[in-house]
Amino acid sequence: MEGTSALVVGNDAETRVALSRQLDGAGFTTMTATNGQQALDIIEKIGVTLVLCDWSIKDMTGTEFCARLRSATMDRYVYFIFLGAQAEVAPQKALSAGADAFLSTPVKNDDLSARLQSATRIIELQDRMTARNDFLEYAYQSVTTDLKIAAKVQEDLLPRQFRLAGLDTNWVFKPANFVAGDMFDYFPLGDDYFVFYILDVEGHGIASALTSFAINNQLNPSSHGLCSKSIKNNPQTADAVIATVQNLNRQFQGNLNSSRYFTMIYGIVDVTSGEVTMTQAGHPAPIQLSKKTGEAVALGDGGMPIGLLKEATYSTISSTLVAGDRLFLYSDGMLECENDKGEFYGSERLLSRIQEWRDLPIEELGDLFDGEITRWNGSETFEDDVSMVILEYTGKR
Amino acid sequence: MSFEVEIKEGIAVVAVTAGRLDASVAPELKKVVSNVIDDGTSRIMLDLQRVQFMDSSGLGAVISSFKLTGQKGEFVICNMNEAVKEIFELTHMDRLFDIYPNADEGFQKMCA
Known part of the structure; x- marks a missing residue:
């Protein structure tokens, strides 16, 4: 799925719904997953630009989930936000596990909206870089094609x-x-x-x-x-x-x-x-x-x-x-x-x-x-x- | 910077600090010499002591620099190693330049 699509991963249905609503309001197309494997399947098949994930999910640790996400080969960067109780997890631990940000629960609306703005800026920058890379790749291919034709012309002489x-x-x-x-x-x-x-x-x-x-x-x-x-x-x-x-x-x-x-x-x-x-x-x-x-x-x-x-x-x-x-x-x-x-x-x-x-x-x-x-x-x-x-x-x- | 410039007694000594005077540094040589001339010095000694290898682009840059000094200017070369000397001989450019075995000798001749 192209554009700014988000995935909310967590055990609690009520939190998932609340977060989804806020993400939709911020312009994201939002999906939800109840466990890590389901989330990884969605990311692999559909692709997302932003993940909000509970520190503790059912089938794997948050760290393991984040590591598996980061090791997968993807065309674009996924912005990853961990959610957790401050008492339960130190923000540094979340960041060193591979996340881009940490928000303590219960998530305050203002905190989330500030964090989403920052994520959007990074996602947009990433998209511009990807577009530029694609253009460079295209330009390189067309120059190479022309050079091969020129080489043939020279060989024919x-x-x-x-x-x-x-x-x-x-x-x-x-x-x-x-x-x-x-x-x-x-x-x-x-x-x-x-x-x-x-x-x-x-x-x-x-x-x-x-x-x-x-x-x-x-x-x-x-x-x-x-x-x-x-x-x-x-x-x-x-x-x-x-x-x-x-x-x-x-x-x-x-x-x-x-x-x-x-x-x-x-x-x-x-x-x-x-x-x-x-x-x-x-x-x-x-x-x-x-x-x-x-x-x-x-x-x-x-x-x-x-x-x-x-x-x-x-x-x-x-x-x-x-x-x-x-x-x-x-x-x-x-x-x-x-x-x-x-x-x-x-x-x-x-x-x-x-x-x-x-x-x-x-x-x-x-x-x-x-x-x-x-x-x-x-x-x-x-x-x-x-x-x-x-x-x-x-x-x- | 692949070059060092020292001006003494109205003579600019341009020393190449790169080991290879090739296409990667050739444009810089022309620019350095052009700046020296713009600053009012048209008597130039090119010191090739550190140059181990020179290719056709390097030779082209030396000739362009020589042309830049014009009729009134002077352009001499010193400290060529055997490989560089061979290129000058092959292209008969050794007949075009005053070439000195070392900087001191070149300097003395230019001051005489």
């Missing part, structure tokens, strides 16, 4: 092809909070080139993810197609790479109050020759694994992130891939992933795993690194976004 002309691929993607500031993509450009990038927008969560969507939109060949324009306008691959990141750096300059910058590896593979040209804009160093020697080497010596300084300049890293060579790109969320002892996963461990798993097929590496970093992290809830892109040059067209 990730590349789904794993065998492309000249290169086989795989990846790992673990957003810290549904959506990630990490993003990556790769695709063939014409017959001659293969473009790839991985980026990490400062911070993580929704704000970072929105920026990563916007950057992705700039680069994607089916929307703005910044990559193809840069290649068209620059015959030299290195110039095309630099033109792309400089363009992004101009577009994504924040103002003084917001410095939402991002780090990135952006690169182009000449599919025929295996030559790879990339720029390292503040992103952790790409790692090249040689098929022939089995050695993994970090390439490049850093570079300025994008969107941080207008005057930033960029340089390129060049390398040559031969059939079977692999390139690993990854975010700092992987290196800075901490285990339960607070140790970072780190680049040494990553390098040795890359070498250790060199003979395993690339199709297995996504799941292996996913499992590896999740084990290190100790759960599926990551502090920062973790992403990794693996490219294997096949040379086959």
Whole structure:
């Protein structure tokens, strides 16, 4: 029963009737019970907001009744008033048994009415808190639902092809909070080139993810197609790479109050020759694994992130891939992933795993690194976004 | 407070007292530096002695603070540990700032 409903528990019929009348007058919907068990049944089935209970009832002690009431799981708080002769029970004893108030019998009308006013205030406060909690719960659920949809949208933007002309691929993607500031993509450009990038927008969560969507939109060949324009306008691959990141750096300059910058590896593979040209804009160093020697080497010596300084300049890293060579790109969320002892996963461990798993097929590496970093992290809830892109040059067209 | 500010000889020494300069303290750094500048001091030394770890948000806050000091101001950094130094090197931000091994040396250079 909703609203302000009261229950009077006691042995004496006359007292029950008198109290009920007064409670009705104070705006309560009143029920009565002659013993503890009956009262508990009513509370369980119908629910009440206020209980007036005689210290001595038939089937159990008042203390026991109050304890059983308090231990039951209820959606709302029940305001509990003990009634008893002052000589028979000390008010402190009633309060420590779990009651909110004690009234000595015979109950004076004024005392009861003052106590009911105070109870009503508490009950109303309780109801407002319950309503607010319900609202927060609803708001939380709807935000979570939206975030799950956003996460699906982001996942759908990730590349789904794993065998492309000249290169086989795989990846790992673990957003810290549904959506990630990490993003990556790769695709063939014409017959001659293969473009790839991985980026990490400062911070993580929704704000970072929105920026990563916007950057992705700039680069994607089916929307703005910044990559193809840069290649068209620059015959030299290195110039095309630099033109792309400089363009992004101009577009994504924040103002003084917001410095939402991002780090990135952006690169182009000449599919025929295996030559790879990339720029390292503040992103952790790409790692090249040689098929022939089995050695993994970090390439490049850093570079300025994008969107941080207008005057930033960029340089390129060049390398040559031969059939079977692999390139690993990854975010700092992987290196800075901490285990339960607070140790970072780190680049040494990553390098040795890359070498250790060199003979395993690339199709297995996504799941292996996913499992590896999740084990290190100790759960599926990551502090920062973790992403990794693996490219294997096949040379086959 | 994750920061302590001491002004001597017209130079504001902003010491980070938090062990991690990350997203949880980054906005506070910008606010502290902005207050120092509003109070009339645009020569700032950021002391990172107690910082064990800095993430991308922390780096962003340092760059924003540097931008706040403007052309006429000065912004130097001292007491970087190896992990923090690596981030500055990776992002080439070590080329942007005057970096000193300790506060005394930084202070002397700024006063010279």
